[in-house]
Amino acid sequence: MKSSLTKNEQKDQYFSYCPKEFQFDSYRYSLLLKEIHGYNADILFLQEVDVRLQRRFLVPFLELKGYTSIFNCKENQVNEGLIIAIRDDRLYEDGNYTAKLSGLLKKRSNSDIMEFLKNKPESYEVISSRPSIIQIVHLRSVDDPNVQILAANTHLHYDPLFEDVKHLQAVLCVRYINDIIREIKKSQKNCKIQVIFAGDFNFVPTSRAAKVLRNDLDLINNKEENIKREEDNKNSTKTLNEQQQLSFFLLINWFFWTLFGNLFGANWLPKPLEDNNIEKIKVPFKFQCATGFPPYTNFTRAEGFTKDAFVGCLDYIWTFPETKVLKVIPFPDHELVTKYGAIPSRIAPSDHLPIICEICIEGRNKSNLT
Template structure:
């Protein structure tokens, strides 16, 4: 508890009497990174909509053998004199501790340096040009006028300038796994009063000293600039250090913060099959009406990190190759190398989207993440900013909406009487992303759909209904777009990507490519208790599968088949190329996938499309 004290008129009196307990810790002792705090500044940080005030300064005195950064967390409604008392108490404690500590290896006769008399430890806050201490007001009152007043903080023999809300690095952490040939970037980078776009980074490398501890004598060799670094084969065996200087759009920069990797750079897995596929996508498409599309199920960490995954689903995969820190390096390298215009991704962990994909791709792509209900994974769509302008982003949570949206009434009324069926389909978290994009500097539009349908083996009827509802929604938005924007049907094309969990023999492929599934189709009876009767599906789009029907897009020891598709509107778009998929020999080289060279149990589909000439 913070003790409450009456106003004290004398700075000397409150220094002698006030003793309070508060959070006060040394930055360097608890954080995996260190900040090069200027020795002539006290940094105050107060974020909007919070009551916390963080105070940081570095005090250095060679005679007293003290060089330490102090960090305090106070409240805005606290009186300044109470916080000053806490600072003084901690400085006094640190000085006392240092004075009792003998220098290692020094003769026993060497007397420890006596600490200053407590009465001589002065900690005072005053305005520039005045020696009168500031007492009896809260930090909120003090800081309300800081723009017009320069404050000084005196700690013993040192006077600091007080600065408020300078760019700051709140947290910095490097990943535990770093491989040659892959990208490395901060696993965690929290900036305050700064932005990534304006902050800078410098990379260094060094081998760990024989002592096992990096110190001031360690020779760090510069190896890269920016917040993202392409790890080179020459870096294998070296530890990496990242130095981040936070800055904002006004040109102000704050103290640099550095972080050293816990482990050295490791060799990569060697040649990966996706690198052979990238020979077809070495350069981005240059034609104004051409579009490269990737659809890829990344295998969410949610389904790969656990005993069931390791022992049942993927027992053939080395445990280290199942870890997300390993896999994400490969699938990011794979995605970047396809030079795509559109990335439709499934099973994307929220943390991977926020901390990895967004930051690696942000210079080229804009991304949209759609979680599957309360699940920690979902679907994501990235589009190349130089090629597209986003006009609309629609999200359809099928389970929540199929019983309520008027456009679904006709189909819903045919199945709702089967309570078990209705409950099962409404309980699903299946989600559809639908984005309307305009090709820049053209009058061409694409409507891009991305989904991941329900997976259960006895659920062909559920998946068929899900795609039926999805296509009703897509058709509705397609016609509304044409009407609102007065677009010719030849100038807007539909691209529908995803993990459909459906083989080509099932009704989804038939509905997509033949536009019709009748009432007697076998999928309707995939679960006898939930059998769908008197339902047929139609859809108006002429669609083709860009990658055809390959034997496998998913390949594990428990199941292997074609489940993923890039469907495109063939009367509006044409196929320029489909990048060949890995061979069975490549997929089975380590029994199945995922493996040391395949980061997912699915493979990416890659196709180049173009608008047909009018």
Template sequence: MKYVLNKTNTILFNSLKASFKLLKITNFIQIEEHIRSFNRMVLQEGKFFVWQDFDTTLLLNERSLQIAFDFYHSDKIDRIYMKRGYSDNLAGTKKRLQAKINNLFNKKGNCELPVRLFTEHGEILDDKTKNFDIFFGQHPCTKIEIGDAEYIVVKDTPWLDKLEIALEPLVGCPLMPSVDWKTIDPIAKYHWFVGNTIPKQAKILFDNSSQCGISIDGYTFVSTFPFYCPTEEDLNKYIAVVVQFSGEDIGRMAFSPIRVKRPTENKNDCLIFEKRQEQFCKEKLSGNKYRILSYNVLAHLYIKSTLNKKEQENQYFPYCPKEFQYDSYRYPLLLKEIQGYNADILFLQEVDVRFQKRFLIQFLKIKGYTPIFNCKENQVNEGLIIASRTDRFNNNGNYTAKLSDLLKLPSNSDILEFLKNKPNSYKIISTRPSIIQIVHLSSIENPKIQLIAVNTHLHFDPLYEDVKYFQAALCVRYIDSITKKIKSLQKNTQKIQIIFCGDFNFEPNSKPAKLLRNDINKEVNNSIQQNIKKKEQQNQFNLFSFY
């Protein structure tokens, strides 16, 4: 038996390890170069594209324009890219452009090819004009002449920096393309095709006989949607996707590096989560019933997939062959599993930044959720997601906080004082990137129902139960302060119910668990613990659930 690498914790099951009979992953690298040749975008002829820098963390004089256009010469087309600072002037931009054209001809020295920029009134822009003002000032450039070629300026158009199919195409699992947008096109269309081979010179063709208006030679159109679930009929075939958007005429294309395969060895094998979903989660809930899913999806950064077999034995997951640890294999299975629970509120932990950015957030929106992602602190590239059904809940605010920051609050001075005698525990709490994610929700069906959805991931080490205890105490106190704040801002507020989920990393009978259940053992003698016990029990939280 081989294992799929997932950690799960749902309202129905505290922890389940999924195991499947699986096929071995195929090496992507073998045909990577072949695929790459198809992923080059075709620019619209006679268009000069310019994009602003929307990075608000940078000052204006630190930002740069990005420029792209196709230069036609000697029956060839060459792509020219440039990045020019906002505050640099036109003279420098012209010089840089001419140098790039010189490089196309392998010439040294000055290029005599004239470059002129015009406003909509036909005025020629002065070489001293700053780059930002050239394109986004009061009298912006609308036309550019480079030698005999004339270009129309197109600004901030939707644009793809990169398109590829990085996930494994698995039968029955959502396959989403990896799309890096420079500027997102909200009306972009994703056309999916299947074929038996990857053509050496693939072209996208306009085709009125095709349902989507385009075709790929040797491929059959199957769907237009942001993702595609391969079927049994697609087994052993390649998948192609064409993204059509307003930035170019016909679209951009990418192929799957490997053929479609099953997630299990045999056609009739059932994935372990499908059984419980069929039994407990087949229908969506309504009225005053809510289904909750809490799931640690395992961040890829904690997997050492480059290790050999012997080295892997000393890692967290020695039982799982590393070919099944790759995110390209796990992500499609996760997307399939998450949607199958028909949950009303999702609480996800260890969500990779790349996973949520490229796949999960868009997928959840398509599935009718309002997802909120908060990254952990200290440059850790994973975090938490709370996602609620858009048709059942209004989202009224996000109150996410870092636990180490909560420790510094005057209201937690007793905890801080106590930790002076436990330097190792203090160091962990004050330096770990742990956060508490709080989202205020109200029911659309019954606005009187107010929910505070809470998500966190406490310290993992079983040797430091006291760390988890004080992290839990910080969470409880912060939940109390947010609850009081929300009540003070609303009139006639009914009782607010709290749903506290997460990967707590403690046992049901541990002190942190008892703290959250308001039944701390009476034998606890430390003054700080007694103080926390008294204070938290006085709050009389209505904890709807915690998992």
């Protein structure tokens, strides 16, 4: 199993530490194809795949190597998209599905998300205008067609100022996966379907978005509850006079707004804030991250080039907790990653590192997939 990030149209203003000659398509494409060939993976998840790259080079190359590739372009006339590629001698496609994440907002099952966004106009503008999609391919094992997998691939919004957008996009993805599973089970009631959900999620392991996928929000809430309890204890030491002054102020404040509300209409009254607790927006599954949480999958911090630099884990392969992870392929040594400052570089075609693991899929005969 592998999730590889292929940055399209990387330009020197984004990666000023990387000489322009190593950012040209003619250099990066050959490096990328050589890298992909070396993985020997059964399933490939690729993001930010340039339309020209996949049409001219990547899909024909993968076909020669025994893969079937499914490419889906992002929306809004964006010239890049997602690829899921499968090894023909191990798996075959039994259907594929694609959805624009902003379009999923209109589904009745996502009304809680729309309700949350009512008081978040900026977040609504972002999530409703992004070209982000989810790509799903229904797979069956060649050896045992009863072994069924939904391979899902996505690339979420990048902006760190809108963590709630990433959270909601992740929820939309998982709910759509659940919709597809339900659709399949209408004709196959007792079938068991594994899910492998990979991509560039653009959130770190400690984010609420990562925690909602792992159903770990209780840990956050407990921590926040402890903080709140400590604050409450401090507040309880206030003097009686302070409490009386506060009560008096609230009474006057209530009287003021009630008077003006009666005189000039209800619109003068302050509207109560709606419950914007994003933790209430949940997913129907609990996931584990098959590749764990390495220190970084994205490394763009080169010495002397600190502008827009980032080091952190943004890429994941999510599976159901019962899926057995046999092996996680180690990352390259840090010295190699930073040999030319950061990535991309002369030896790395992307600013993301590939994440690779081997998992066991249960069937009549256990099947290992990479």
